[in-house]
Amino acid sequence: MSTLTPAAPRETSAGPTALNTGSRKRGKTRMDPTRNNTAAGLAAWLLALLFAAPVVWMILTSFHSETDAATNPPSIAANLTLDAYREFFGETSGVSPWPALINSATASILSTVLVLVLAIPAAYALSIRPVKKWTDVMFFFLSTKMMPVVAAILPLYLFARTVGALDNIWFLILMYTSMNLPIAVWMMRSFLAEVPVEMLEAAQIDGANLLLTLRKIIAPVAMPGIAATALICFIFSWNELLLARVLTGVVAGTAPVFLTGFVSGQGLFLAKVCAAAVVISLPVLFAGFAAQDKLVQGLSLGAVK
Amino acid sequence: MTTATARISRSGRSAATPSKNAKSRERALAWARRAPLLPALIFLIVVTQLPFVVTLIISLLNWNSLSPDKTAFAGFENYVTVLTDPDLRQAIFTTILLTVSVVLVSLLVGLGLALLLDKKFIGRGLARTLLIAPFLVVPVAAALIWKHALLNPTYGLINGILTWVWSLFGSATAPQLDLLSQAPMMAVIVSLVWQWTPFMMLILLAGLQSRPMDTVEAAQMDGATPWAIFRHLTLPHLRQYLELGGLLGAIYIVQNFDAVFTLTAGGLGTANLPYAIYQTFYFANEYGLASAAGVVVVIGTIIVATFALRTVFSLFKKEAAR
Numbered sequence: 085m086s087t088l089t090p091a092a093p094r095e096t097s098a099g100p101t102a103l104n105t106g107s108r109k110r111g112k113t114r115m116d117p118t119r120n121n122t123a124a125g126l127a128a129w130l131l132a133l134l135f136a137a138p139v140v141w142m143i144l145t146s147f148h149s150e151t152d153a154a155t156n157p158p159s160i161a162a163n164l165t166l167d168a169y170r171e172f173f174g175e176t177s178g179v180s181p182w183p184a185l186i187n188s189a190t191a192s193i194l195s196t197v198l199v200l201v202l203a204i205p206a207a208y209a210l211s212i213r214p215v216k217k218w219t220d221v222m223f224f225f226l227s228t229k230m231m232p233v234v235a236a237i238l239p240l241y242l243f244a245r246t247v248g249a250l251d252n253i254w255f256l257i258l259m260y261t262s263m264n265l266p267i268a269v270w271m272m273r274s275f276l277a278e279v280p281v282e283m284l285e286a287a288q289i290d291g292a293n294l295l296l297t298l299r300k301i302i303a304p305v306a307m308p309g310i311a312a313t314a315l316i317c318f319i320f321s322w323n324e325l326l327l328a329r330v331l332t333g334v335v336a337g338t339a340p341v342f343l344t345g346f347v348s349g350q351g352l353f354l355a356k357v358c359a360a361a362v363v364i365s366l367p368v369l370f371a372g373f374a375a376q377d378k379l380v381q382g383l384s385l386g387a388v389k
Numbered sequence: 390m391t392t393a394t395a396r397i398s399r400s401g402r403s404a405a406t407p408s409k410n411a412k413s414r415e416r417a418l419a420w421a422r423r424a425p426l427l428p429a430l431i432f433l434i435v436v437t438q439l440p441f442v443v444t445l446i447i448s449l450l451n452w453n454s455l456s457p458d459k460t461a462f463a464g465f466e467n468y469v470t471v472l473t474d475p476d477l478r479q480a481i482f483t484t485i486l487l488t489v490s491v492v493l494v495s496l497l498v499g500l501g502l503a504l505l506l507d508k509k510f511i512g513r514g515l516a517r518t519l520l521i522a523p524f525l526v527v528p529v530a531a532a533l534i535w536k537h538a539l540l541n542p543t544y545g546l547i548n549g550i551l552t553w554v555w556s557l558f559g560s561a562t563a564p565q566l567d568l569l570s571q572a573p574m575m576a577v578i579v580s581l582v583w584q585w586t587p588f589m590m591l592i593l594l595a596g597l598q599s600r601p602m603d604t605v606e607a608a609q610m611d612g613a614t615p616w617a618i619f620r621h622l623t624l625p626h627l628r629q630y631l632e633l634g635g636l637l638g639a640i641y642i643v644q645n646f647d648a649v650f651t652l653t654a655g656g657l658g659t660a661n662l663p664y665a666i667y668q669t670f671y672f673a674n675e676y677g678l679a680s681a682a683g684v685v686v687v688i689g690t691i692i693v694a695t696f697a698l699r700t701v702f703s704l705f706k707k708e709a710a711r
Contacts, residue, residue: 121508121509121510122510124505124508124510125505125508125510125511125512125513125516126510127505128502128505128506128508128510128513128516129510129512129516131501131502131505131520132515132516132517132519132520133519135519135520135522135523135583135586135587136519136520136522136523137546138523138531138534138535138538138539138546138583139522139523139526141534141538141539141546142526142530142534142538145538153544154543154544155544155549156543156544156548156549156552157549157550157552157553157556158544158546158549158550158553202428202429202432203429205425205426205428205429206425206426206428206429206430208425209422209423209424209425209426210426213422214422215419215422215423215426216419221426221430224430225429225433227694228433228437228438229640230640230690230691230694231437231441231687231690232643232644232663232683232686232687232690233644233663234644234646234662234663234666234667234682234683234686235441235444235683235684235686235687236437236440236441236444236683237440237666237667237670237683238443238444238447238670238676238679238680238683239439239440239441239443239444239447240440241670242443242676243440258436259436261432261436262432262433262436262437265429265432265433266433269429319525322527323527323528323529323647325528325529325646325647325650326646326647326663326667330667330671339527340527340528340529340530340647343527343529343530343533344529344650344651347533347537353537354537354538354541354544357533357534357537357538358534358538360530360533361526361527361530361531361533361534362530364527364529364530365525365526365527365530368525368526368527369522369525369526372521372524372525373518373521373525376518376521379521379591380591380592380594380595383588383591383592383637384592384595384633384634384637385637387633388592388595388596388599388630388633389595389599
C-alpha cells in the first residue's frame with residue numbers, strides 16, 4: 085500500500101483477481117511491482133510454507149521407515165520407502181482398510197447424489213420460479229444446519245437400533261443427505277440465481293418446454309455450480325466422524341472411524357499413521373482443489389462470490 | 390424478477406390443468422410451484438426436526454438405559470444437573486472458550502493472510518493453494534498428525550526442530566514442549582486454528598476483492614496513509630465478511646467433536662459439550678441427561694445463529710436485490 089508512486093495507477097485499480105476477466109487482464113498489464121509487494125510476497129510465502137509444513141511433514145514421514153520417522157531431531161533426509169503404506173494396507177496385520185474406504189466412498193457418493201436430486205428441484209423452486217415467501221423457506225433450511233448433530237443423535241441412534249438399521253450404510257447415507265441438504269440448497273440457489281431472466285423469458289416466448297429450458301438454458305449456467313456443490317458435499321460426508329462412530333460398527337464403519345481405531349499406541353507407528361492420513365485425505369485434497377474456484381461461494385453458502 | 394417469473398409460470402404445466410374456477414386454478418398453480426420444493430423440505434423435517442422433538446421429550450425423562458425400569462418423568466431435573474454438575478459445567482465453559490478463541494485467532498490470522506494475498510507477487514496462486522491445504526486434510530487425520538507427528542513430546546516435529554536449532558548453537562539441552570499433557574486445551578486450539586484459518590482467509594479475500602477500488606485510489610491520490618486506508622475504507626467494507634466468517638466458523642466449531650476426541654479424548658478439561666454428550670449417552674447411557682445437554686447446546690447455538698442469520702441475511706438481501 086505504498087503512496088510513494090502516486091503517479092502510477094496501482095494494479096489494484098481493477099482488483100488483482102477481480103471476478104470479471106476483462107479487468108483482470110488490464111490489471112496485469114498495469115502491474116507495478118513495488119518493493120512493498122516483494123515484502124508482502126515474502127511474508128505470504130513464509131506463512132504459506134508454515135501452514136503447509138504439517139501437510140508436507142505428514143507426506144514426507146509417510147515415506148520414511150518407522151525408525152527414521154521417530155527421531156529427535158527429525159531425519160529429514162532419511163531414505164524413502166513404501167513400507168508404511170504396505171503396513172497401512174495390512175501387510176503384517178492382515179487388517180485391510182479397503183472395506184472402510186469403500187464404505188466412505190459409498191456413503192459420500194450416494195449421499196451426494198441424493199442431495200443433488202433433492203436440492204436442485206428445491207433450488208429451482210427458490211430461484212427460477214420462486215414460491216411465495218421463498219426467503220422464509222431458505223432460512224428454515226439454514227436453521228436446520230445450525231442445529232448441532234449432538235442434539236438429534238440420540239433419537240436417531242435409538243431409532244436405528246429399534247429398526248435394526250445400526251451399522252447399516254444406508255442409514256448413514258440418509259443422515260449425510262440431511263446433513264448436507266441445507267448447504268446444497270443454499271449453494272444451488274445462488275448458482276441458479278445467476279441464470280439470466282431475459283434468457284428464460286426468451287425461451288418462453290419461443291415456446292420452449294420445461295425440459296428444453298432446463299437443458300439448453302439452465303444447465304449450461306448451473307453446471308459448474310452443481311459440480312462445486314457436489315464436491316463440497318462429498319468432502320463434508322467423507323470427513324464426518326461423530327455420526328459414523330455412533331451409527332456404524334464393524335460392517336459399515338467409514339474411513340475416519342477406521343482411522344480413530346488405527347493407532348494402537350504400542351511400538352512405532354508414526355509413519356503408518358502418516359500414510360493412513362495421506363491415503364484418507366487424498367480424495368478430499370483432490371475434490372477441494374478441483375472446487376477451488378467455487379470453494380468460497382460454497383462454504384459461505386452463496387453469500388460471498 | 391417477479392413479473393418475469395409470473396409470465397414464465399403461465400406456460401408451466403398449470404396452464405394445462407383444466408380450471409373449474411379461478412380460485413382452484415390459482416391454488417393448483419401455487420402447488421405446482423411448491424412441488425419441486427416439497428421432497429427436500431419433507432425429508433429435512435423428518436430427519437432433523439422430528440428427532441429434535443424426541444430429544445426435547447427425552448430431556449424431561451429420567452432415563453438410563455441400564456436401568457430401564459426406573460424410567461420416569463423428571464421435569465427439569467436433567468437441566469438442573471446440566472447446569473450444576475461440575476463436569477458438564479466445565480464442558481459448557483470449555484465449549485465457549487474453544488469456540489471463541491479458535492474463531493478469533495483464525496479470523497485475525499486469516500485477515501493478515503488475506504491482506505497479503507490481495508497483493509500481487511510471484512507465485513501467488515501457489516501460495517494460496519498451499520494455504521488452503523490445511524482445510525483439505527480430513528479433520529480426524531489432521532488431529533492425529535498434530536497429536537503424533539507434531540506435538541508428540543519425544544519425537545514430534547516441533548520438539549525435533551527445537552533440538553535441531555539448539556544443537557546448531559552447540560547446546561544439547563534444548564527446551565522441549567509437551568502441550569498435550571501440560572496445556573491440552575492449547576493443543577486443541579492450535580490444531581483447530583491451523584485448520585480454520587484457510588476458511589477465514591478465503592472469505593476475507595473474497596471480501597477484499599469485492600471492494601470498490603475507486604475510493605481507495607482517490608484516498609491514495611489525496612495522500613492517505615496505508616493505515617488510514619485500511620482503518621477507514623478496508624475495514625468497514627470487510628466488516629460483514631468478518632462477521633460472516635466468524636459466525637459460520639462459530640457454528641462449525643461449537644459442534645467440533647473430531648479434534649477433542651482424537652487429540653485428548655476429552656481429558657484434562659478439554660471435553661466440550663458435543664464430546665460430553667457423546668460420553669453421557671454412548672458410555673454412561675444417561676439418555677435423559679444427554680438430551681438435556683443437547684438442548685442446552687441448541688439454545689446456545691440459536692443465540693449465536695440469530696446473529697449469524699442476520700449477517701447472512703444482509704448479504705443475501707444485497708444479492709437478491711441485484
